[in-house]
Structure formats: structure tokens, C-alpha cells
Amino acid sequence: MNETHDPELRSWVESANDPHSDFPIQNLPFGVFEPGVIGVAIGDQILNLRECARRGLLPASVREAVSAPLLNPLMGLPAGELTGLRRRLMELVRQGADREQVESALVAQGDVAMMVPVAIGDYTDFYASIHHAINVGRLFRPDNPLLPNYRWVPIAYHGRASSIVVSGTRVHRPSGQRKEPHANAPEFGPSKALDYEMEAGFFIGRGNALGEPIGVGEAGEHLFGMCIVNDWSARDIQAWEYQPLGPFLGKNFATTISPWVVTMEALEPYRAGRAGRGADDPEPLPYLDSENDRRRGALDVRLSASLWSREMRGQGTAAMELSSATIADLYWTPAQMIAHHTSNGCNLRTGDLIASGTVSGPGARERGSLIEITGRGAEPIALPTGEKRGFLEDGDEVTIRAWCTREGFARIGFGECRGALIHA
């Protein structure tokens, strides 16, 4: 075991030792708080890295990167520098360390506003959950839910970078064209079928040059870390616009991400002893086949999405879980996504965001969007207040959380990815 994963490690920041904290000393995710300061989450605090660097507490080689207003320079550092930074940060906050010089570089998470932490050049959204593809495909093609390319091609599309917002940002219900099946013409108005999609997002660390693919065996070295993504979707707009070039206005009105980026180094121990592919699935083509991936098993991060309506909040009712699934059940791994994305020579840049697509699992409670849960609105769910939901209503708040557990290791979490809908 890498010593930075030692479950016995404890911090002098007491809140980090709470077994329910998302941010124990084994995690140390990066984020940016207003007006553009890089910090690391520890318990309910944030360690201000710019301040630590100013005080000479961090290696001189990372000083410029940790003092930048966004994470990109840090994400592009060589792996050795990042490992060194992780170890140094642990030294600063571990129990027994000299807290005198560090304590005043802490700010309480409740006292600052977090920002989208990265300048995201391009945002790509995959479709890596075969369970999601089948659940959605069944609604449109009951006899033939999975398209013939699915088991071969890691399907993806380009999303919109400009409308990525940080957790807590309110989301306007989009207006758009939609057409009733038997209507002669479409109409324009607020979407009547607004959905969430529970996803994982992976940030690119080191990029590649145009024309130089990344082999699947080295793809992991280009990953910096993971966040939570809610890919809000207007199903009625999407259904009418998506032929033949795919989703556009049905998706690009807003995408919410969590503010904390958990590094691949922190995630390394949390792997399932299995992969998302089944015995009947074809072998991946050689450019997607990694002995390394197979041996280590899939990353196992559990996501959970919950709904909290305005009425539930008014009555003091707790939010209700709608979806829970693990990325270990994805058909394609992040390494396969990167190898595929660059197989034609496409260049990835430091800070690019690669999302998984909706994460659904095989179970009935493991469907990662309302369209799957309610059969496109046909079978609405009941909330504890007696309200019904086929799709989301104005005032609804959706929160996605994520965490990793493994016997013999600390639990680490991602914080939350939260958004409330407001009228069009």
C-alpha cells in the first residue's frame, strides 16, 4: 500500500477524522474558491495553497502552479511533482505536524464560494453505461434496444464548455422547440420534460499533440482526477432536434459539476474486482484493450442522486434518493475513453473534461436519470409529500454525491453536485 492511503493517518484538523467526512487526510481534493484561489479540502476546512506557497511551505517547483487562479497549470505538472505535492500536503495537515504555521492558511468551507475550478477547453460526454443505453433504447426501440455499434465503439459527443456551472448555481428551465407526435408543426416554449443525468467527469492532466494518439496502456497517465457531473437534459427538445447530428439545445443550457477534483492518485485503491463488460461481450479491438486495465479492475466510485422538491423543503422532509450506481459497472473505462478519443489523432488539452454519460447499473434502483426511472414520464414516481414526478418541476433541487469505500481503506468522498431548477 502507498503510504498516502494508510487508513491510520489522522489530521490535526479534527473534522477530517470524522468517518462520515468526504475529505479525510487520505483524499485531499483540489478546488478553487472565489476570487480565484486554489485550495485543498480537509474536513470542513480548505487549505489555501497560494498562502502556503507564500509562506514557503510548498516545494518551490510548484509555487507558480498552486498560485494560479485556476487548476490548469497544476494539472499539467509532471506526475512526480504531483506526488510530491500530495505527500507534502499530508505532512502539513497530519496529526503531530507543526500546526502553528499552517492553521492560519485554513478557511472554513462555509465561508467561501467555490468556482468552476478549471478552464475547460473542450467537454466530451461519453455514453459508457450499457445499462443506461439499454434502458433508454428500450423506450424507443423495444425489440432492439441496443444499437449494433454499442459493444464496439465508445460512443460520445461533444458537449458545451461555456455552460458548465459549479454546484449551487441555479438552472433556468430551457425553452425550445418540441413536437407532439401527431401535431403538424412544432411549438416553442419551456421544456416539459426536464431531466437530470448522474455522471462522473474526468479531467485531463497532460494532453497530447494533434495527430499523436494516446495508447490505451498509457491513457491513465493523462488523467488528473474526477468530479461529479449533472448533465441536465430537456428530453422533449432533444427528441425533436437530435436527428441526424445528435443532442444540442436539449443539453447545452447547463451542465453542473462538483467543485472538488479528487485526484486519480487518491482514487487508486478503490477498484472493483471485476469490469463492466460481460462474458458474452466481444473482446475490445486491440487499440482499446489494456492488460493493465484488466488486471487492476474497474474504478469503483458510487454515485447517488436525490431529489428535494420545494414542498419537501417546506415540510422539512429529507431529500429522496432516486438513483444509486457505481462507475465499476460502466462498459468502457476512462482509459478506453481516452484511447478512443485520441485514436484518430484528436488532441486533448490539460483541463479538458471527459464525462462518462449517465451512470446506471443493472438494478432497479440503479437507473441514473428520470427518463429511465419513469419510462419517459409514463410511470411517475411518488415523493414523500404525495407529489408525483415524471420529470422535474420548477423548484426541484437535485443533488448528486459520490464516494469510495474499500475494506481496509478510509472512505473518501467528492462533496456534492447540486442544482435547483428555476422557471424559464
Next chain:
Amino acid sequence: MNETHDPELRSWVESANDPHSDFPIQNLPFGVFEPGVIGVAIGDQILNLRECARRGLLPASVREAVSAPLLNPLMGLPAGELTGLRRRLMELVRQGADREQVESALVAQGDVAMMVPVAIGDYTDFYASIHHAINVGRLFRPDNPLLPNYRWVPIAYHGRASSIVVSGTRVHRPSGQRKEPHANAPEFGPSKALDYEMEAGFFIGRGNALGEPIGVGEAGEHLFGMCIVNDWSARDIQAWEYQPLGPFLGKNFATTISPWVVTMEALEPYRAGRAGRGADDPEPLPYLDSENDRRRGALDVRLSASLWSREMRGQGTAAMELSSATIADLYWTPAQMIAHHTSNGCNLRTGDLIASGTVSGPGARERGSLIEITGRGAEPIALPTGEKRGFLEDGDEVTIRAWCTREGFARIGFGECRGALIHA
């Protein structure tokens, strides 16, 4: 007539007075030459704006913007500042002006390398030519070439910003998955169906805030200028991957743009006395219907694409024109594209690129891609050397040019958008 469009205006830069020059004094497009200097094309020269500003020849209010390493700050200036800058630039280079103080701020176009002139946050590609949609649709659905949404929705998808390259950059033939119709499994290898797409690109000047749509009547105020785009496409990769989320690796290996951005102000006079929609087409929905657009008529910019094979170059044979069409035949105008794009609240940022999609016209010589010209490779064309082309071969160079003419006005052009294919 706005005086900056006066066809009698002449420059002391003699090459700008050549009637065949793309860059007469009435044009004045912006570009960036290495290592990051903004210039304006005039004849076969470039006026170095940073140097002009340093010498106090430009208004102080634009000094910072014209001294930046990319066009974004300039593109975000208020309309009045841009108009003032255009007038001032004309004063500097017009016949009779004091050339002493300006002449040494000129550099020959042949002496510098041009760059992608803009930091492009997001790149959107529309599908605005109904002729292209029908030509391509006929290959896949002979009885029903046009999908039911086409006449209502300005169809678009998000392209890849990272792989946009400037004219002259060589393009690697992409590898990817493709599947023969009767094969059991796909194979991975270099694309066998590489195509060009002749397009117009529009750069956003002033952006909009997330959640605040731009009305079609004001959309023109958000356009800064136009360039030429070649949206290289691997038809075999695209055909196998595009269901259900649209094109991805079939497109994102490279997109070539011309280095010069012709401002909307320079383009203003060149309008066709007609629009691309026919009498049988439905009225646009109100959010896409602009009295202003209708009254002024569609912008009329003619594009022409030519092919020059390695063998043609070796024999000293001139390039052969493959496509020629005008954007006046597009079904959707740039104003409609912007209104649609933001109708759901999606935010556009200064420097975003909005391309038209392949520009094809109604005529047989007006098909803007090889898939249309050769019926997906089934009817190859003959080159002057006797070579045949269903799709592009390694060594082929495709050049797209564009220009505007109108009785009583100077001819203005866009320079060229050129790229040669190299092996995978």
C-alpha cells in the same frame, strides 16, 4: 452608402488596388501572425496594429485590444469602437495619406506565418444548407431524403475546438473504426473515405449571459466577422459511430480555418436580393423570424473549393475546382443560427466559432463535399491527370476561397483555407 464601402477609395499600398486582390482598402480583415501580433491585410501586405498603436496612430481606447496576442479583446469591443477603428485604418492606408509614419509598420504577407487568430472557446457546426441535407439524405434514404425536423429546426452539433488549425497546416489521415455492411465486426485502420466540407465560419463578438437568449432581431449585433472553414470528415468512421449521438471521431481530427476574419461591417453591402428559403417552406417560428433579416436579404459570399493532387503538382497542372456555392442559398441565416443557439439560454462567448455546415447550392457544380459529388464514392470524378477520386488521397491539397462581388462595389475576398493530407 457607408463611405467605408466607396469603390473609388484607393490605397497607397499599390497591391491593394489590383482588382484581383482579396484585400482592397474596402476590406481590411483582421488576422494574427506569429508570434502573436494582430495585423490587417491590405493588398499583399499586413499592417502591424501593435506597432501602429505604439506609434500613437490608433485611438487610445483600442490600444490594449489591438496589442493583444489574439483577436478576442478586439472582437469584444463596442460596435462604435470597431467602426472608429475601421475608419482610422482607412485613413492610414488611403491614397494621399502621410505614408511616412505607416509604411514601416507594414510586413509582407509572404514573410510571416499566420496563426489561428482567436481563442475559440466553443465551436458549433450547423447544417444550414438544405441542398446539402437533401444531397446527403438521398444517399441514405432515397425515398425520404429530408428529415421532418429540417425545415423547422436549425440543426447543429458541437464540434471540437482543440483541433481547429490554420490554413496551411497539414492534416493527418485519421484512423478509426469502420464496418463493412456485411462484416460481422468492425475493423480499425486509416479512413478510406476522407472528405472535405466547404463551409463559412462566423465569429461571435459580444457574447450573452447564461440564461439570457439573444433575439433574432439583435443577433446580427453579436457577429464580429466571417472566415472560411474546411470541416474535414472521415465518412466511414462517421457512418459507423454516429448513432445515436452524432458525429465525433469522424470530424474532430482536424478543422481548417482561413487566417483572415472579414468583419460583418465590410460584408454589409454584399446581400442577395433573395433568401435561401422557398415559397413552399413553412414560416419560421416567431423566435427565428426577423423582419430585419428579410428586408436586407441574405449575405452573398461565394465559396469555391479546388483539389490539387500530388501528381497534378508534379505535372504543373492547375488545381481543379470541385465545388462553388454561395451562402445566400443557405436555408438558415447567421442571425437565425445565433437566435436558435441561445434560445434555450445557452451562452455564447466572444471568440466562439459558428460554422454553417457544408455550403451546397441547387446546381450540379454547387455540391460542397465529395460525398455529394461522387455519390459516396460510387461515381468517382476524373482529374486532369487521369487520376480518379471517390474520396481524397494522401498528398491531395484542398483549397477553399471565398469572395463577394456586387455591381457598384469593390470585390473583397477572404484569402484561402488550404490543407494537404498526409498519411495516417
